[in-house]
Amino acid sequence: MTFEATNAQTSGLGFTGQSVKRVEDDRFLVGEGRFVADINPEGVLHAAFVRSPYPHARVTRIDVSTARRMPGVVRVFTGSEINELTNRVPPLASIKGVYSPLYTIMSDDVVRHVGDPVAVVIAESRPLAEDAVEQVVVDYDPLEPVPDVDRAVEPSAAQIWPKADGNVLADTTDTFGDINDAFTKAEVVVTERFDSHRLTNQPMETKGILAEVDPATRHLTLHSTTQAPNVLRWIAAGITVNQGPGRSLRQFAVNKKRRKAFVGAAREFLKDQREELRKQDPAAMKTQRKAENAMGTLMRMGLGLLAADDFPTVKTADIGGGFGCKGAVTREELTVVAVAKTMGRSVQWIEDRVENLTNGGQAREERFTLSLALDRDGTFHGLRCDAVIDHGAYPGFPFGAAITSLMWKVYMPGPYDFKAFHLETRIVATNKGTVVPYRGPWAHETWVRERLIDIAAEKIGMTPGDLRRKNMIGDDKLPMSMITGPDLDATMSAKKTLERALELIDMDQLDRDKADAKQRGHRIGLGLATYHEAAPGPPNFGDSLQPGNAMLLFEDGRATVEEDGRIVMYTAQSPHGQSHQTTYAQVVADEFGVAMDDVDIVWGDTDRTPFSVIGTGGSRGAPMGAGVMRSTAREVRRQVVSVAADMLEANPDDIEISDGTIHVAGVPARGVSYADVAAKAKSEKGITSGPVFEHVDRYTGTGNGGWSVATHVAVVDIDLETGFVTIPRYLVVEDCGRIINPAIVDGQVRGGVAQGIGAVFYEKMNYDESANLASTTYMDYLIPTAMEIPAIEVDHMETITGGDGDSRGTGEGGMIGAPPALGNAVSDALGVQVTELYLPPHRILELAGVLG
Amino acid sequence: MTHTSEELAAMIVSVSMTVNGNATTLDVDPRCSLADTLRDSLGLTGTHLGCEHGVCGACTVLVGGEPARSCLMLTAQADGCEIVTIEGLSDGDTRSPIQEAMYQAMSFQCAFCSPGFIMSTVALLAENPNPTEREIREELSGNLCRCTGYQSIVAGVETAVEILSSQNILSSQNKERSGQ
Ligand code: FES
């Protein structure tokens, strides 16, 4: 272990590329982190929700009279009272062929999954609120539950959303290349069905919100665990302006200031985005329009926003993990906002673990029938996939199950040279919890593809390594484009990671280990998996998903130098464990030639930090987030140098900065400090307050954006007596370009792999055949511990193509690579082809033929 | 079941305990957990609540030197006890050796789990100053972390062992030198 890198070092050494210790740990390790549950203003009220015990039922009566009289209870709102204060939630991201049901903030007529909120109690403390929840009487008339996709599509099944086509919310088809030709030509077709089970993100900190009301102005400040503060801000504002469009329009018309600001902003947007707007596919809204008037709801919200005088401020402090689920805005959060706004009182709700398991976001219950067309020599021709997603009842906001199918459409052929690809997806509603993005939301395209490649390899008598090697796109073919659109350049170095991984495996030793294991009543097997991930992806990636999407892929940032010489950077990211504060300070300190201690990183405050529709998500923190930190810092440095050059009577080109001193090259003794330059510029420019130097930038990435890739290797050891699986070796060979902080990248990779191990061997949301949920505590939903997760080796390759910075994202990959590597390893060990994701001990024993 | 406010007031118990070296006496609701008292009444928010049903270990504190899940323990049960929380380990902003070790090993990501792991490590190393990797993993298996995959936390404990044992060597050398 090396301890030399600390943040007190100065730029002479360069922070980028070193495992600099974390700035965040100064507060975390001594118990001074500040999470949302730690903020407790005087007099805050607490919310607790009344939830449905039924998966599907009609609410016939709700009686809150006893609850209202309970000690400490300030108010009880029924679902319909909340819904009167709020608009329905419209689909924000319209996806072609997908109907996204409009829904109310609370369920006042029909409940659609266990835990669906029907009323909320506001009391002086959470225990008192919970006591009163027990006293709310709700009569339900149970409806037939829809427990799974098989039942959902039967004609006799209950229909969950009246305006949908049965329970099918989407039925989409995409074809790339000549798929029939590919399958006719091929000598072999391998087809298999794969099933994955429902998982849940499970950050250790649940979600939470404190809606704080300023007693004087009634301005709302929302302290939240959100990954995307601006999304919460706008939806909170839009949902709580429940008034007719006419009234909104009149208010807008008389408010000259707002009108002018809006027209100006709109004009600028239209000018900037004319091209992208033209690309938007009108078909995207069509399914939605046919089913119901989502446009009307959007319009009502939009006009309400135009009329609103005040928008909430959203602040995030420290956030205890998210893995996608905290990017979603939940109905509970919006309820709390509506309640605080109506009552003019601050209200807090901290989700408890049972609520989080039941209702805090679930993912990945999917079924695939996948066919691979290839020749006997291993040459791939085409890939065909028929997929079904169990959507649960309510669509996630802003992104739910539908985004997964959109990603599959682009990703599924992976880093292989396919001539054709065909995908059919059905998204089916059931009476289960909401599906949200979970770390690499599209991941199972890799799981099924990599699993099927192993099956095909066995069928044609090739090794899994050789079959991959034969078809994977390598330097000889690059640059080229995927059959599904996105451009591939040298950063798509998947094949290099595969070759390197194969080098690092000793196959002879493995054979000896396998033989030894047999003696002990164990089985050992090895599995490989390779993927590529757009992080941030090439410039045409967004448009490949859906035309016009590229317009969302930017990152705003701001750099300043204050009058005391401190450097203050403003990011649109909302960190929740990824160590942004450290990595951004590394990058920025290097640009400015100062110590990391001289740099402040500001995040999570919509009054001060830049706008973003994504916040932190999609492995964009390094490429885009650090990218804009670098580009803005560079410009501000230029401004500083130009003033310093005057002071030093030198040419700006001759200026260097080292250890925070700005000086003529080679003469550090005669230098000036940032504070000196700031003082000079301040008086020269006549600045009275605010930053002395400043630059704001919209960063869209440089060069080809690029790919993040990896090959995972898992070795499993299966005890045939217990069915228990250990992992004697787990290796990740990854390439995310230039690494800013290796220890932090390793942590991201290992954490992702750990979640993949959990997904395969331990974790499962257990809904029974009546859609009742059995996994509502950590006694039933098993998060792996230090005993189950092995040491994970991480081998880095750093492909640099010369783009500015050239650091690519790495947050999601661990979770993408692990399930197929493990599934392949178990298959190898047992000599059977595993087609399900979930492999608990009893299933392992069944597969091994030990249990009948 | 509803209670009048008089009935509720009658259900208050008085608890005396020492928290991070400070003696304190409080009136609490008998249902109140030790975690809630530490966080809400004493403002010691370094102790975290991850599950409130005794599995995740984020709420671990030391009660009489033994690790305890403060979400499951009632405040009333802590009457007369000596409690140490994460805030009680460091001297202001100066990290204790175990906290320093976790800093050096970059053990955590979101760090929501960190108070529990650190308190469990304090208890582990008090009992077994030189644990094997397997013993560390076994002992820490009562704490959940969703971010790290545990390797960096195990490395943090190993680093703590190094720091503590070098400190012990130093202090025993000093003792020898001063003839004790
Ligand atoms: S909060 Fe106490 S064990 Fe999880």
Ligand code: FES
């Ligand atoms: S560091 Fe996030 S839960 Fe452990």
